[in-house]
Amino acid sequence: xxxxxxxxxxxxxxxxxxxxxxxxxxxxxxxxxxxxxxxxxxxxxxxxxxxxxxxxxxxxxxxxxxxxxxxxxxxxxxxxxxxxxxxxxxxxxxxxxxxxxxxxxxxxxxxxxxxxxxxxxxxxxxxxxxxxxxxxxxxxxxxxxxxxxxxxxx
Numbered sequence: 001x002x003x004x005x006x007x008x009x010x011x012x013x014x015x016x017x018x019x020x021x022x023x024x025x026x027x028x029x030x031x032x033x034x035x036x037x038x039x040x041x042x043x044x045x046x047x048x049x050x051x052x053x054x055x056x057x058x059x060x061x062x063x064x065x066x067x068x069x070x071x072x073x074x075x076x077x078x079x080x081x082x083x084x085x086x087x088x089x090x091x092x093x094x095x096x097x098x099x100x101x102x103x104x105x106x107x108x109x110x111x112x113x114x115x116x117x118x119x120x121x122x123x124x125x126x127x128x129x130x131x132x133x134x135x136x137x138x139x140x141x142x143x144x145x146x147x148x149x150x151x152x153x154x
Contacts, residue, residue: 109123
């Protein structure tokens with residue numbers, strides 16, 4: 001399944017990589033709901049699980065490329081919400097900004113092929129590594145959040 005239709009994965013994180021961290025995308029600022037950090041992280045984790053599951057379903061022709069794309073876009077939205085939640089505590093998330101783009105690149109390659117468990121087996125390790133790197137980055141950021149928010153419990 002190759003072709004020119006892969007621009008639909010051109011998800012933009014809507015996050016500026018400038019040192020000031022301000023975004024010039026006013027649409028994101030208007031539509032990103034205010035969510036606390038733990039909820040944002042939990043929602044992002046659930047979105048990563050949904051992406052892995054929808055990829056498995058795609059590999060056995062239970063869902064379409066469009067459905068995979070929709071889940072990816074949802075993950076991107078949850079990612080933006082998570083970045084915004086951490087930004088409210090002035091916690092720099094620039095080390096994970098590339099995650100949506102990295103996932104998009106792998107998805108474009110994977111979905112350009114015919115669905116099969118073999119194709120999924122070829123690309124899923126990369127997807128899992130990207131998600132693992134995100135989770136590792138979030139671990140340290142959550143520790144920063146707990147310090148800043150005074151959430152330490154002894």
